[in-house]
Amino acid sequence: MRQIDMDQTGESGSAGGAAASAGAKKIGEVILDVKNISLRFGGVKALTDISFDVREHEVRAIIGPNGAGKSSMLNCINGVYQPQEGSISFRGQTFRHMNSRQVAEMGIARTFQNLALFKGMSVIDNLMSGRNLRVKSGLLAQAFRHPFAGLKWLGSAQQEEEQHRAFVENIIDFLEIQAYRKTPVGTLPYGLQKRVDLGRALAMQPQVLLLDEPMAGMNLEEKQDMSRFILDVNDEFGTTIVLIEHDMGVVMDISDRVVVLDYGKKIGDGTPEEVRGNEEVIRAYLGTSH
């Protein structure tokens, strides 16, 4: 994999912070702070008064039995749902409501539990659509892109397309999906589609990556591969990872700190060892009469 400068499109703000220092992973300041979030759908209380923070370059897991509100929490962070109370602050800026477009621009990307890939496009187009956020060439430049590639103004679209293509190829090499570059996404097996979904999120050069059950429905070998990819992303690009998962084994291995949700309430927060010992968590998972 070629170590290309992640900032090549001159984006302001440190995108991806690729130069995390060598040696033990340095976990930085609080980058994302969720304060007393409550979310209701009509009468149904999905989340009640949830607060936790996420530090930079950390692998933060959110676990809990099915229906505990994990996905709803993720959807609040990235603006798909608007919580009734509470606020979310990112790098110091506090927001009551997030809109998903603004969230994407700030550098928070996400994958989807049930694969929201664009079936009508090939793998490489799906990844390139992740780059659309950073495309600067206008409509006209894109229309006249073909033969005028050389010119400064009209040709800028083609040059920019090539830069984005080079960046995306870096991700293809990283995720080892070179052989499927031009195949339609819909025809790939489930495990590979999950990788393309991860690739599309990476194409947005995120500072924080929200992973919604990346290993749901995978066999053991695919789970190992995906965990390796997640750790590599965190290690190579320094991206902060927020991981939603209900497979305890995976979470305990690869996460630095864990939040435990149950019936929309936070019942545990801390390192995997602390959480494993916590009665409430055990009761929530092993299930006793409520």
Add this chain to the structure above:
Amino acid sequence: MFYRENGQFKTSYRADQQIFPIDQDRWLVLALLAVVCLVVPALASDYLLRAILVPFLILALAAIGVNVLVGYCGQISMGSGAFMAMGAYMAYNSLVRVDGMPLIVALLIGGLCATVFGVLFGLPSLRVKGLYLAVATLAAQFFADWMFLRVKWFTNDSPSGSVSVSNLQLMGWSIDTPVEKYLFCLGFVVVFAWLAKNLVRSAIGREWMAIRDMDVAAAVIGIRPMYAKLTAFAVSSFIIGVAGGLWAFVHLGAWEPAAFGVERSFQLLFMIIIGGLGSIVGAFFGAAFIVLLPIFLNQSLPVLGALVGVSISTTGVAHAEAMVFGALIVWFLIVEPHGLGRLWALGKQKMRTWPFPH
């Protein structure tokens, strides 16, 4: 079968991203262009040019416009007729009211006005989807029908509402013989098809397709749904507007609002359903199909009728034509929702992996 791809490797992204990366495809297209530009004008009869080729080219151009909106961006629009009408009338007005106005600029102005009209009636697409949007665009269609009939300014106060255009000049070269009309339209179609192809394979094209495939996911990865939808409406109506101008100026010569009624919108929609949603070449297939089918039916039905002993009048043929269209739409939607365009792509893929099945 004809493909020999060994040795065609790419050493730069520019080479890899060109419109026709495989040599055999490039030769095929160049040969086609040569035939269309040189051989056809020389050999084709006036009837063939005037009655088939010119309408085919202009409808193909309009179909490309509709395909950009419906096929690539997934926004169902039944107002294409209105956009064509706007293109035609505004081109006419700019030609008539401003003397010395070059023909091409007039047509482009018509296109721009259609763009404004299109974006205006594209606004509902921000709030509603699918069926509701279809009805909203019908509003555009009926509003335009009424406007061009009632508001006298558009038709330069002509009593009957019909207007006409004569001796089109293009830098001193008058366009009136079928061959000149054909070449004039061909120029437009080739340029616009290539512009559209560039757009749909660039970033904006991916945004449109993302909105079409799953707009919720598109918003989350940073695509602005409003920007994508409105650009789709804008580009689509610009192309349709110019096509409308060409249809009125070159094909009809004299026309009234009914020429761009709701049947035109349905006809354009049929073209891209049969031709192929989401493919530029599909627009050409659709246009060819819609232009050639009636002619084919006119020839074959009376003969068939005679065989069976039933004499089929011209109105009978018209009805049969409607029935055949209806049946074909349903058949295509069942067998191959992506129409002839997809069949063409599948055929090409089969040729590339020949003799293997996959």
Add this chain to the structure above:
Amino acid sequence: MAFFLESLFGGLMAGMLYSLVALGFVLIFKASGVFNFAQGAMVLFAALAMARFSTWVPQWIGIESLILANAIAFVLAAALMWVVAWLIERLVLRHLVNQEGVTLLMATLGITYFLDGLGQTLFGSNIYAINVGMPKDPVFLMESTFPGGVLINLEDVYAACIAALLVGALSLFFQKTSTGRALRAVADDHQAAQSIGIALNRIWVIVWFVAGVTALVAGIIWGSKLGVQFSLTTLALRALPVVILGGLTSVPGAIIGGLIIGVGEKLSEVYLGPFVGGGIEIWFAYVLALVFLLFRPQGLFGEKIIDRV
């Protein structure tokens, strides 16, 4: 003032007819999730059938009495609509189970063209009258309060009553009977309904037949007023905004939407038309629905559309 009342009343009558056609849309959408663009074509097809049968029946079996001939013609036309419904289910819907709404919409476009062609080939394409004994002469009401009274067209009153009757019967059918419940189940989710044993295709034939009958009734009423001609389909297109206004999934929505559009059109024609050059009724309904749509995308009574990620 009398003139206002008159146009208001005329609007209500026209509105009732629109809601009748809109009802056909709602029925099919509620039961099969298909936005049936061919409803207009079905109205024309049914009206043509009725008109021709009412002239052919006396020739075939030689009876004179108008009522009997019309009754037989009505039954024949209804039978024909059953055949049409069966064909549509068999050839189209069966193959397009679970496609998205847009594909089904375009399929109904195909059906529209097919029915237009078929109708005119079977029954000829010039204009026919339908005479079902509707009183034609106008009646004046309430002369006492207003000079010259309010002009009411009896025919419209009758038509409105028939329409109201039909609407009542249908909403009862939907709420109370078991097939009605099955219809509503199918509308929510084809596969779920299939999985609990509802014979999907039988249900769809019933639904399209019922919609066919509503189309027939609407065709007869309009046919007797304006004569059966191709313009009926564009009239049916004007029923589309009614469905948008009232919400695609609610029968009451179709009725009230129809009335609003009917009155709105008549009043705008009378009061707004002159300033703007007249003839605005062809687009007024649409713009009204459009404006309404921007505020409430799901219409008056439709459910809120929630997209889950």
Add this chain to the structure above:
Amino acid sequence: MDTTFPRQLKRQAARYPNRPAMREKAYGIWQTTSWGEMLRLVRSLACGLHEAGLRRGEHLVVIGANRPRLYATMLAAQSLGAIAVPLYQDAVAGECVFPINNAEVRLCVVEDQEQVDKMLEIRGQCPQLERIWYDDARGLRNYEQAGLQSLDALVVAGEAFDRAHPGFFDEQVEQGQPDDVAAMFFTSGTTGNPKGVVHLHRGLLDRAGAGARFDKLGPGDEVLAYLPPAWIGQNIFSYAQWLVSGYVVNCPESSATVSIDMKEVGPTYYFAPPRVFEGLLTSVMIRMEDAGALKRWLFHSAMGLARRVGPDLMDGKPVGAWDRLKYRLGDWLVYGPLRNNLGLSRVRVAYTAGEAIGPDLFSFYRSIGVNLKQLYGSTETAVFVCLQPDHEARADTVGVPCEGVQIKLSETGEILVRSPGLLKEYHKNPQATAEVLDAEGWYHTSDAGFIDAAGHLKIIDRVKDVGRLSGGAHDGAMFAPKYVENKLKFFSHIKEAVAFGDGRDRVCVMVNIDFEAVGNWAERRNLPYTGYTDLAAKPEVYELIAQCVEQVNADLSRDERLAGSQISRFLVLHKELDADDGELTRTNKVRRGFIGEKYQALVEALYAGKREQFIQTQVKFEDGRTGSVSATLQIRDAKTFAPVKEAA
């Protein structure tokens, strides 16, 4: 060719500075390195390695797939007079210990994290291994081990050194003489520790030149480098001949994308062991089985014509005008597209080497217009011993001795070779060297064979494997196990076969089914199976293999000398023979002795006439864990035929 590899590089760089020397598919496109750039890279690497302590005569180990920077490292080492030692990148860590200690290797350059981990794992057993450089830094960010450095850092250091000592590199290259040792290749060897074959610049370059002249190779040719660089064949074709002829070597993106890259590049000069050609043919047959009836009919009728007429056309023999016309049509409809899909359209010359190839497999490729020829050689003879001329390609011979090669037969029928490309010696193994190199300089190939009337060398088998049947109907008849195995392996359903018969009264065979081919065959008959072992035990599969065995017996019965080798009993193995379990060499050749011992129980059962036999075997999985696989194997008798007296 009295020059050295570095000097040859400088000459090519001088003659074509901007022409492409090597391409590597990376990040979606073919990244091109010109000869000028290659020379600059080699110069920087050489200075870097010198600064890092690499001295003349020392060994430098290179492990990794085909990547331009690894070939540049070999050239850099040779520029300093050091010796390049390529090792197999898919070898297990343990297998690298002996070569590194044998050659006292202090410095090594590897491809990626996987190889770095191997080197670190065996550092305990090779204390002298000081420095390790890696090309692809993926995953190595937090490695802190001593002596570990990225190749980029070495290049930067080398450039600084080169600027400081401008004349150093050229002076070092001049010091190198053609008779210096250039490289060392470890033979996988079927018994005991691998042996280090030492080769000089002169020998390798001479043989490369001879081969290039024989097939008129030039700068316009394209080669795809996809086999392990440690194999002498790959090294000659994509290193020695690359420098001699100046053609372009293309490195694929990864092992998973070789077929896609092959189709893109369309090499003009191609070589592969028979196993690869067999794999291609099997994939063709399987995919054609799934094709529609019309396409299948067209394919089989075209192939029938090709089998009849193709080889003659390829050999330039006279063919009827009507057949020639039909063949041309077939070429446009079937053979052309078939070659295109396999990536062989632009192939001018294709060689198969390393192992004997089944006759039907060989003629299949020639019949569809691929100029496939056989080549005979070994690591010790720097590959080129015999080559088949263009119009004399025959299935059962390996060609005529090429320029500068003398061949003579010993009394036991062993082939002796004398050529400028012979090895200098086995590294630190004079006793083994003496065994193979006699006083007059003849090299003992340990292959049995003879020169036929047309002057072509014909290989029967390995000398020590050619046995004699004893007792029974065919007492004393010759038994060549490889000949029987090749006939069986030609069926797409059989992946590998091991024949026993030496010193026995009849021939018995153990068969490995091809999981992909038989799996597809089973699915089409909706025959359910859970895995390899279950499929291999199916009676229907035994029936399928029985038919193959009977057909082989029919062929064998036609040749009176080989009639005795007909297979009387066979069984289907429950696991695939695998190099990791020591059953195959690194180039997938059967290690018959080892298998005979490991499956002793099965061999006894075969000859004792038992109907079935339980067997349990140790298996090593990819990630090093070991497990065991056991099953009760059925044993079947096969129909044999009375030997047919040769008519002539």
